[in-house]
Amino acid sequence: MITLTLVGIGSGNPEHLTLQAVRALNDADLILIPEKGKAKDELAQVRREICANVLTSDVHIQGFDLPIRNEAITDYDARVNDWHDRIAVIWKQQIDAHLPDGGKVAFLVWGDPSLYDSTLRIADRIQANMPLDVKVIPGITSIQTLTAAHAIPVNTINGPFVVTTGRRLRDEGLPAGIENVIVMLDGECSFTGLNPDGLHIYWTAYAGMEGEINLSGPLSEITDEIIATRKAAREDRGWVMDIYMLVRSTP
Structure with missing residues (x-):
């Protein structure tokens, strides 16, 4: 056996x-x-x-x-x-x-x-x-590492949250009625296809690893910075692995 x-x-x-x-x-x-x-x-x-x-x-x-x-x-x-x-x-x-x-x-x-x-x-x-x-x-997930890095809860009070992929976000958009959405496996920055109004993003690359990168802010203001930072990180290390949470109401 x-x-x-x-x-x-x-x-x-x-x-x-x-x-x-x-x-x-x-x-x-x-x-x-x-x-x-x-x-x-x-x-x-x-x-x-x-x-x-x-x-x-x-x-x-x-x-x-x-x-x-x-x-x-x-x-x-x-x-x-x-x-x-x-x-x-x-x-x-x-x-x-x-x-x-x-x-x-x-x-x-x-x-x-x-x-x-x-x-x-x-x-x-x-x-x-x-x-x-x-x-x-069981092990600590990148979701836990993301929320710890930004010192945020993953859900609102008594509220559900969704974990999805970049592919589904790109094809289907944000799930209806959900305030907090965790996005994994997104190699194309699919959040760029969303209407950024009222959206806040918490983004982490290399979660939990040496060289972890964290950015957050209104999606309308920080999109270009995330894209540029992600591109530079990929060129520097030869690869990038990131995760982010979108929140419908800006804190």
């Missing part, structure tokens, strides 16, 4: 790890770390630094290359599913190669495995082909 533990590690700050996460990593026989690509290389280095800081037992750490998405597949859902299928094959190959007699493998998941992350879906694919016991260790 193989036990796969998906360990939420927060948003890049080694101090985000819970004691439960530290115990799970030390209890593993194998830790898998995805690599390749400018962003993945830096994130892989952060993962390795976390392991170096918290491991007190002899755990084998194995890097592996992630496949890229097949852009020839035009349907978005089909493209992502094909990508997940190929990642699952690589995960199983690594597990078979390094734990032929069974054991415990851990995978360090950015943020939390439940929030806009593919690891649980990939684990489901592996379970279809081999006995696999999946465990999840």
